[in-house]
Amino acid sequence: MARTATVSIDTTVPVASISSPTSGSETQNRLPSFAGTVTDNESGLDKSTFLLRIDSTDDATNANLVIPAGANRGAMAYPGTGTVAGLTLLGKTASISLTGYSDGATSIPFTYNESASLPAGVTTVDHIVDFQVQVADLAGNYGYSDSSSTKGNDGTGRHGNQPHNIKIDQVLPTISSVETGKAWDATLATPAEKSNVVDSLVVEFDGNVNADSIQPTDFEVTLSGSGGTFVPAAVTVNKKDVYLDLDSDIPTNNTPTVKLVGTVEDKAGNSTAAGSKKALDKLAPTLTVTLSGGSGTGTDGEAADKLTKDKMTVTVSSDENLQSAPALSVTDLDTALAASSSHGNVASSVAMVAQGGNTWKYTVGKGASADGKRAVTVVASDSAGNSKTVGKTSGTYAADYTLDKSLATPNSTPANSGTTTESFPYLVTNYESASEKHSVSITSAKLGTADVTGDVVASANNKVFFYQPTEALENKEHTYEVKAKDAAGNTKTTTVKFTKKDRTDYVIALFAGWNAVSIPSDPIDSSIGSALSNTGIKQVIGYDATTPSQPWRIASKVDDGDYTSQTTPGLDNITAGNGYWIESGNFEDQTVALEGPTGPGDPRPPLVSIATGNGWNFVGAVDQSRVQTQKGSGGTQLQRTQDDGTTAINLTQTLYFSNVNNDRVYVYDTVRSKFLELTTNDPINVGMGMWVHVSPQANGQLPPIVP
Incomplete structure (x- = not known):
């Protein structure tokens, strides 16, 4: 005959709670009352396992738990006799009758009024007394009351369940210690004590004090020596510590005496108005650090x-003796x-x-x-x-x-071994572009044998210096010597030898046949007959893509006659920025005087921009600084001067046309009679005439080329 059975499995521990007394509270009463409830909604409670264990021993600091953590409850006798596999439980088991309840009950409340003074056998009571409830259900799961919702199974408390405790205190509060320099910072996310606060000290009592009972006037602080007596301006209480804010600085080596002049009450209700304590020196010395004796000759960051x-x-x-x-x-x-x-x-x-x-x-x-x-x-x-x-x-x-151990070597204009074509050039000595960090003064400046120190002009930051001769320089080598001293006292002598020369005419290299060329700056005389005066030139053609209905500009001449234009508009002037087809009947180069760099007092030079049209444009290589505009410049890679005034970068196709959309660039090789494509990293050379295909940008605009 077959039989069936049903077995219920219960692994949930019972819940034990204690509602009174409040864990962590303090009292003078040695006969506290206890109340709480145990519950189990699964197999029900085994009432024979219930016990309320109270530590009645002389364990003032609660060094030992009333129910040891981690003990093997399997060896515990029911309902518990005080011994667990050789491990002794502390204190006593409260005598609580559960007569009105039976096994299997889901909830059992309990109360207990202590009848024997806690702790037992102690006369002077200032003790922490812990207590804990234990109970099992009918399935054998044991539960324990827990006073903490934050501490877990970390080796403390019975399987992580923390015992409750109260402090029974019948001792008057006394001052344990006083320390200078301590204050309570309540502004922090987690308030904490801070040190070396010169107008504050902390008074530590033997136990937690009642903050509501404490006023600033309860304390009198007398500085050692003849420092005077103070009443705190404010007090802050944190458990057993009372922080006194004097609003007056305490000398760092002072050891004040704190005296109670009012009534202070602890958490248990004990009070006193007597007691004093000399403070421990916890203030660090005040150290004043000063620097002097450097070689700096200036002010602020350049001072000594x-x-x-x-x-x-x-x-x-130091304001006090040091060790x-x-x-x-x-x-x-x-x-x-x-x-x-x-x-x-x-x-x-x-x-x-x-x-x-x-x-x-x-x-x-x-x-x-x-x-x-x-x-x-x-x-x-x-x-x-x-x-x-x-x-x-x-x-x-x-x-x-x-x-700063050295004065930087300045960049000079003209450079050493360099040349100038200006009769009244600015002689520039630039320490700033050489990364000199401090101000500089010129102690001596000579042009040749003439002392020109008094005529040297400094920039606002005293790092760039200018001198302009008062008489026109002769065409020869000149020597400019500058002696300087920086704010740190470092000295340096810089000698620049440069040559004054007259400007030379730019040379347009021409071969017999068609040549695609340009000029790097405008001619002194831009009329076509003056700029392109060679008798071998037969025809000159320009192309302006901004007038697509008539882009060509053609000028031609017969024999040695003047140029005449066959188009409207005509081609009357030769200017920088445009490309030109020049048909030559011989191999004679064309020389032309071009505008050079501006000198002191010259009008502000304009920047050249090259207007563009949609499609093919015939443009030239423009030197905005007008440096590469003499004999020998043609065919050299075009350079662009950087913001330091001295560094120049070599221009490539990508850099030159960087602000327009272009997909093809061609130059013409007269010798081989063929067009050559310039790719992204190919150099832009002075004198090139370039065909560049330009398309509108995303906004539909056709910006000019800015060389």
């Missing part, structure tokens, strides 16, 4: 306390103000030299360091052992002074 080419003296003074000489570290910094190699690479924890009167000095040299910023760090401890650090020891430092 901020700039040097070699030595810098560090002086430290030993301050330790000085000096660190080279990188551009991000971090240590360039390691903290203290220049000087590492060097003992400073006593000068008397709590003053110390040390002179730091340049060492093997490169030019750059340096940080100073000072560490010292007072007689009480309080340490103070001025400056950083890692991370991002603050720059305290700068080491």
